[in-house]
Amino acid sequence: MLQTARRRQVAAAYALMAPALALVLGVLAYPLGWEIWISLTSFSSRGDGGAAFVGLASYARLLRDAEFWRALATTVAYFAVTTAVKLVLGVGMALLLARPSRGRALVFLAVFLPWAYPGGVTVVAWYWMLNPPLITGYSVFMGNLKHAVDGVFGTGAYAFLSVALFNIWRGGSFTAIFLLAGLNAIPTELFEYARLETASAWQRLREVTLPLLRPYMALAVFLSFTTAFADLGNVWMLTGGRVVFPVIGTHAYWLAVKSGQFAEAAAWTLSLVPLLAVALVFLFRWFDPHEEKAA
Amino acid sequence: MSPRRRRLGHAALLVLVAVYSLFPIYFITIQSLKTPQEDVFGNPLYVADPTFENYTELFAGGEAKVRGYVIVPRVPFLLWLVNSALVLLASLALTLVTGVLAAYALGRLRPPGWRAWRRILFASYVIPHTILFIPLYQVIVRLGLDDNHAALVLIYSTMALPFCVWILSAYYRHLPREIEESALVEGATPATAFLRIVLPMSRNVLIAAGLFTVGTVGSDFMLASIFLLDPDKQTVAAGLGVMDVSLEELVAVAGVNLAAIPVVIACAAFARGYVRGLTAAMLEGA
Numbered sequence: 001m002l003q004t005a006r007r008r009q010v011a012a013a014y015a016l017m018a019p020a021l022a023l024v025l026g027v028l029a030y031p032l033g034w035e036i037w038i039s040l041t042s043f044s045s046r047g048d049g050g051a052a053f054v055g056l057a058s059y060a061r062l063l064r065d066a067e068f069w070r071a072l073a074t075t076v077a078y079f080a081v082t083t084a085v086k087l088v089l090g091v092g093m094a095l096l097l098a099r100p101s102r103g104r105a106l107v108f109l110a111v112f113l114p115w116a117y118p119g120g121v122t123v124v125a126w127y128w129m130l131n132p133p134l135i136t137g138y139s140v141f142m143g144n145l146k147h148a149v150d151g152v153f154g155t156g157a158y159a160f161l162s163v164a165l166f167n168i169w170r171g172g173s174f175t176a177i178f179l180l181a182g183l184n185a186i187p188t189e190l191f192e193y194a195r196l197e198t199a200s201a202w203q204r205l206r207e208v209t210l211p212l213l214r215p216y217m218a219l220a221v222f223l224s225f226t227t228a229f230a231d232l233g234n235v236w237m238l239t240g241g242r243v244v245f246p247v248i249g250t251h252a253y254w255l256a257v258k259s260g261q262f263a264e265a266a267a268w269t270l271s272l273v274p275l276l277a278v279a280l281v282f283l284f285r286w287f288d289p290h291e292e293k294a295a
Numbered sequence: 296m297s298p299r300r301r302r303l304g305h306a307a308l309l310v311l312v313a314v315y316s317l318f319p320i321y322f323i324t325i326q327s328l329k330t331p332q333e334d335v336f337g338n339p340l341y342v343a344d345p346t347f348e349n350y351t352e353l354f355a356g357g358e359a360k361v362r363g364y365v366i367v368p369r370v371p372f373l374l375w376l377v378n379s380a381l382v383l384l385a386s387l388a389l390t391l392v393t394g395v396l397a398a399y400a401l402g403r404l405r406p407p408g409w410r411a412w413r414r415i416l417f418a419s420y421v422i423p424h425t426i427l428f429i430p431l432y433q434v435i436v437r438l439g440l441d442d443n444h445a446a447l448v449l450i451y452s453t454m455a456l457p458f459c460v461w462i463l464s465a466y467y468r469h470l471p472r473e474i475e476e477s478a479l480v481e482g483a484t485p486a487t488a489f490l491r492i493v494l495p496m497s498r499n500v501l502i503a504a505g506l507f508t509v510g511t512v513g514s515d516f517m518l519a520s521i522f523l524l525d526p527d528k529q530t531v532a533a534g535l536g537v538m539d540v541s542l543e544e545l546v547a548v549a550g551v552n553l554a555a556i557p558v559v560i561a562c563a564a565f566a567r568g569y570v571r572g573l574t575a576a577m578l579e580g581a
Contacts, residue, residue, distance in 0.1 A: 012485075013404035017412065020397035020456060023389070024419050027453045031430035032422065093312055101305055109563055110313040116506070116562040117320055119514030120532045121551035125323030136326075138339040173316060174510075181573030216577065223458075226421050249426050256429060269426045276421040284414060 039267040045260030058267035067251070068268070075247040075272075078160070079228035082167040083221055089168065090175030090220060091213065095205075097176070098183045114173035123166060123234055130162040163235050171227060175220045182216030183209075218286040225279050229272050248272055327548040349549035370534055371527060372550060378523075379530040379554055382444050383512050386451040390508045391501060393452070394459040399489060401460065402467030413464055420457035424450060425517045435522060446522045447530070455511040459504035462576035466500045467493070469578065502565045503572030513558060 039058055043051035062068050097108050114122065131146070132139045149158040194208040210217075235250050246254065248268055256265035328345040329337060337343060353372040400406065401413045424431065431450065440446040470493065478488040494501075519533035526534065531554040535547040562569075 009404050010406045013400035013406035013409070016396040016400035016404070017406075020393040020416065020460060021412075023393055023449065024416060024453050024456060027431070027434060027449055028419060028422055028427075030434050031427040034430035034433065035427060096305070096308055096312060099305065101302075101309065103306070103309060107309045107313045109566055110316040112562060112566045112569075113320065113559065114316050115510055116513070116558065116566075118532070118551050118555050118558060120516040120535065121323065121548055121555060122319055123516075124548055124551070125319040128323055128326055129319060132339075136334055136339060137337055169315075169319065170514075177570060178573060181570045182577055184570065184574040185577040226423075229421075229423070249423065252426055262429065269423070272423070280414075280418050280421065288410075288414065 035266045035269060038263055039270055041263055043263045045262070051263075054263075058263050059271075061264075062267050062271060067246075068271070071246045071248050071251050071268075072271070074160070075229060075249075078164060078167075078231070078247055079225060082164050082171065082228055083224045085164075085168045086172040086175045086224055087217060087220065089172040090179050091210070091217075093172070093176035094179035094183055095209070097180050111173055111176050114170050115177070119170065119234075122170060126162060126166040126169070130158075130165070163231075166234055167228065167231070171224055175224070178220050178223075179213060179216055182213055185216075186212045215287050218283055222279055222283045222287075226276070229276065323548050324552060327545045327552060329545075349545045350553065352546050353550050353553070370550075372531075372534075374527055375529055375531045375534045375550075376554060378444065378528060379532070380557075382447050382451070382530050383509065385444070385448040386455070386512050387505055387508050389448055389452040390455045390459055391505060394456055394463055394504060395494070395497075395501070398460050398463030399467055399493070402464035403470075403493075405468075413461070417457045417461045419453070424454055428518065428521050432521070442523060442525050442528060444523070444528065444530075447519060450518055450522070451508070451512045451515070454515075455504075455508040458507055462573065463497065463500055463504055466497055466576045470496070497572075497575075499568045499572035500576050501572065502568035503570075503576065506562060506565055506569045509558060509561070 038051070040053060040055060041051040042054045042057075093111055097104060097111065130142065132142050146158040149161060150156070190208070190212065191204075194204050198204040198207060229248070231247065231249055235247055248271065252265045252268040255261045255268060322339075325340070325342045326334070327349050328342045328347070330344060330346050330348070333342065333344055353370065397416070401409050401416075406412075435441055435446040435449075438446075438449075440449070474492060474496070475485070475488045478492055479485065483491070516532040516535075519530050523529045523533040531550055535550050
């Protein structure tokens with residue numbers, strides 16, 4: 001009796017999960033499979049059109065390609081820089097917004113906007129601020145700034161900076177709101193107790209608040225990870241298509257669309273998989289531990 | 296530090312954060328209100344003589360306008376707005392309905408292997424859709440959805456779904472059993488108990504999932520301009536994206552700004568629910 005009830009419950013569960021799984025698998029399974037298959041062939045619009053199976057040749061070439069390592073380093077740097085800044089800003093803004101004060105509701109909305117505002121216009125906004133068209137009143141100033149930055153850090157530094165700034169601005173807003181929600185989820189008694197037990201606000205932050213926020217920070221880092229590693233559009237737009245510092249995404253796009261080297265492009269894209277897998281393992285360890293808490 | 300100075304410092308920080316958050320939006324809106332003359336000679340930080348030319352231009356009829364030596368194409372902007380709203384609402388509906396069903400199954404009914412399923416669904420979040428657009432296009436063509444809004448709806452939903460299922464199922468998982476049980480004892484079916492009791496309770500989490508979907512849809516312009524080519528079917532993002540000069544053209548900014556107004560209003564209305572929903576999903580360690 002109980003068993004049939006459970007069996008029916010399980011059947012119902014699968015039926016309810018079916019639409020979501022069908023949607024995700026239906027849209028993504030084939031593209032992933034295609035990408036993997038193509039990366040193992042010599043498919044390219046430059047060849048005679050045929051796609052011969054070449055095994056891991058594309059990957060072998062990738063590992064010997066200095067361009068690849070440079071793009072990978074740029075991608076990792078992009079992720080590391082933006083994520084670190086977003087976390088610091090996010091924690092700061094979340095703590096600021098968690099404290100009751102006048103005008104907090106309005107500032108809260110302001111912090112919410114960079115993420116909620118359509119990315120299409122804000123990316124243009126940053127582009128206009130940092131790389132203005134030739135004819136505006138501040139073009140000369142920004143041009144000088146760009147050359148100063150590039151002069152100190154090397155060509156492409158300014159472009160890197162503008163992409164990073166946009167990512168930080170938009171993603172930092174998401175991180176802040178997310179961590180604010182995390183702060184609210186921590187029982188206030190813990191903070192009250194911490195106030196009695198710790199000597200300074202700084203010690204409280206380091207020894208109580210940050211450890212309690214850690215799982216939420218892990219999820220925020222993960223979400224930031226995917227935006228950085230899969231970023232193509234923003235890098236493309238903010239550098240006006242003149243990609244002076246290719247990340248993996250833009251280079252793969254370049255290979256596929258501009259020069260038709262589909263196999264190569266697929267190998268570039270899939271080179272991100274090991275990194276993403278490692279990120280997932282860490283995320284699940286921190287955020288979705290196996291031992292069940294006593295509810 | 297005296298309490299007064301501390302309060303002042305706090306207020307100053309709040310102002311700083313607000314300015315930092317709003318400045319780019321303010322800045323580009325200012326630029327979009329300038330006449331060409333002021334664009335060149337004016338101060339970049341404010342507008343002395345605002346004109347709505349860029350905005351009205353969007354709604355002007357006709358094929359094209361000649362400005363100096365440049366031919367400015369006219370665009371069916373109203374149509375684009377309608378299309379954007381359709382795509383957004385359909386993506387929301389699809390994401391939330393499939394998401395709630397799956398989350399309820401994963402968090403409440405817990406079939407064997409539910410943890411793995413939940414993780415698999417969430418893991419699909421890392422798949423970079425923009426980079427996969429070539430095979431994605433093949434799928435869309437095979438489904439007969441080429442140049443169709445449904446293509447974008449499907450893709451946007453798969454992008455937003457992992458996170459939505461994650462937070463919704465976390466919430467359902469930690470709801471006490473008793474909440475439904477009393478209804479079941481009264482003779483309600485599980486479906487009614489869910490619709491009448493559990494679903495309304497998860498209102499804020501639904502808002503969080505919904506706004507996340509809005510943010511996901513709103514940030515895309517790449518996929519939209521790849522999958523919608525017919526000007527009459529395009530969304531604002533797609534249409535302005537293929538104007539090709541979008542970065543140099545303030546009409547495009549005006550367009551997205553207009554499209555942003557309802558989104559911003561919705562966000563302002565639901566922002567509090569968004570945070571509450573995320574908090575509710577995070578309680579007890581998500």
